[in-house]
Amino acid sequence: MGAVTPADRAPKQDRSRATRQRLLEAAVCCLAEHGWAGSTVSAVAERAGVSRGAAQHHFPTREDLFTAAVEYVAEQRSQALRELPVQGRAAVVHALVDLYTGPFFRAALQLWVAASNEPQLHARVTELEARVGRETHRIAVELLAADEQRPGVRETVQGLLDMARGLGLANLLTDDTARRERVVGEWALIIERTLE
Amino acid sequence: MGAVTPADRAPKQDRSRATRQRLLEAAVCCLAEHGWAGSTVSAVAERAGVSRGAAQHHFPTREDLFTAAVEYVAEQRSQALRELPVQGRAAVVHALVDLYTGPFFRAALQLWVAASNEPQLHARVTELEARVGRETHRIAVELLAADEQRPGVRETVQGLLDMARGLGLANLLTDDTARRERVVGEWALIIERTLE
Numbered sequence: 001m002g003a004v005t006p007a008d009r010a011p012k013q014d015r016s017r018a019t020r021q022r023l024l025e026a027a028v029c030c031l032a033e034h035g036w037a038g039s040t041v042s043a044v045a046e047r048a049g050v051s052r053g054a055a056q057h058h059f060p061t062r063e064d065l066f067t068a069a070v071e072y073v074a075e076q077r078s079q080a081l082r083e084l085p086v087q088g089r090a091a092v093v094h095a096l097v098d099l100y101t102g103p104f105f106r107a108a109l110q111l112w113v114a115a116s117n118e119p120q121l122h123a124r125v126t127e128l129e130a131r132v133g134r135e136t137h138r139i140a141v142e143l144l145a146a147d148e149q150r151p152g153v154r155e156t157v158q159g160l161l162d163m164a165r166g167l168g169l170a171n172l173l174t175d176d177t178a179r180r181e182r183v184v185g186e187w188a189l190i191i192e193r194t195l196e
Numbered sequence: 197m198g199a200v201t202p203a204d205r206a207p208k209q210d211r212s213r214a215t216r217q218r219l220l221e222a223a224v225c226c227l228a229e230h231g232w233a234g235s236t237v238s239a240v241a242e243r244a245g246v247s248r249g250a251a252q253h254h255f256p257t258r259e260d261l262f263t264a265a266v267e268y269v270a271e272q273r274s275q276a277l278r279e280l281p282v283q284g285r286a287a288v289v290h291a292l293v294d295l296y297t298g299p300f301f302r303a304a305l306q307l308w309v310a311a312s313n314e315p316q317l318h319a320r321v322t323e324l325e326a327r328v329g330r331e332t333h334r335i336a337v338e339l340l341a342a343d344e345q346r347p348g349v350r351e352t353v354q355g356l357l358d359m360a361r362g363l364g365l366a367n368l369l370t371d372d373t374a375r376r377e378r379v380v381g382e383w384a385l386i387i388e389r390t391l392e
Contacts (some may be wrong), residue, residue, distance in 0.1 A: 034313055036233075108311075109309060113305060114231070116231070117229070152385070155378050155382035156383075158375070158378075159382065159383045159386075161381075162362035162379060163362055165361075165362035166359055168362075169362070172309070173318065173320055182354075184355075187352075189315070189349070
């Protein structure tokens with residue numbers, strides 16, 4: 001065998017990145033479906049079709065894996081949100097609420113709630129929540145073309161994101177789509193009037 | 197020993213009711229602090245200073261105990277809310293949000309999230325959530341003197357309760373009081389303008 005050349009290394013890095021991504025996606029699904037108590041590195045490795053050793057190479061601890069997974073999906077969602085074609089404030093309100101009603105929110109919620117009882121998760125998830133929260137707020141302000149120099153505008157946008165989070169929670173046990181559509185339709189009008 | 201007279205029976209019923217109440221209160225604290233995974237009938241019985249046998253006499257299963265506990269506190273909170281002196285809509289908005297930031301909301305959240313992964317809890321908690329949600333909505337409409345005949349008013353009140361739930365979630369890992377006060381201050385004004 002000859003020396004490892006940069007050309008050999010590149011596909012290896014690609015494979016490693018692909019494995020990491022499969023693990024992160026499997027971790028989010030696992031958390032959303034089974035909660036923190038049912039989410040282990042082994043279960044995720046099996047779901048991703050990766051050996052337990054390889055999973056532990058990427059993520060030494062259970063906490064590493066699941067916080068990285070929630071962060072990964074949060075970044076993907078932020079990216080998707082940033083690329084939204086701007087179609088007016090009402091459409092932005094709907095898109096923001098949609099962030100909180102899929103499997104990602106379910107996974108994040110499981111992690112948040114577990115962190116409230118598990119000291120080894122608490123600091124990491126608190127820091128992650130703050131980071132994701134700031135980023136979502138920043139994107140919301142931009143998409144809504146909200147002028148935060150005006151008194152009350154910052155709090156209006158924050159309250160909207162709190163409402164979106166509450167709507168996500170209301171969708172946890174039952175399909176709340178029909179009610180949510182009516183609520184969001186009305187609140188989109190209120191937000192439009194308030195930010196005018 | 198003579199026959200059991202009604203006079204003997206009354207204190208026995210009182211004791212039984214007091215035991216039941218101690219168990220329910222201990223169950224809420226246990227759920228709020230340790231989550232569903234850390235909440236067992238034994239742990240609650242010990243906390244309440246009641247024998248495991250007596251606890252099981254009142255609540256045959258773990259599901260019975262914890263759903264009854266969340267329902268009990270929900271009823272207490274509804275009662276307290278109904279007895280609020282009416283001081284205008286802004287004060288009502290603050291009082292509604294307060295419902296979602298204490299140990300009761302923490303306990304309910306743990307139960308809701310556990311129910312999303314535990315089939316034996318799902319149907320009971322879904323039914324409980326619907327009942328508590330309808331009651332809270334009814335009280336909110338009354339306290340806000342909201343005229344649900346007017347288009348959009350029902351959805352405005354629902355969205356406010358969704359926001360309150362989201363604010364509760366934001367208070368789970370850190371003390372969010374300062375930010376929440378600013379958000380609620382602003383949204384109380386928006387609600388006042390919208391319901392005028």
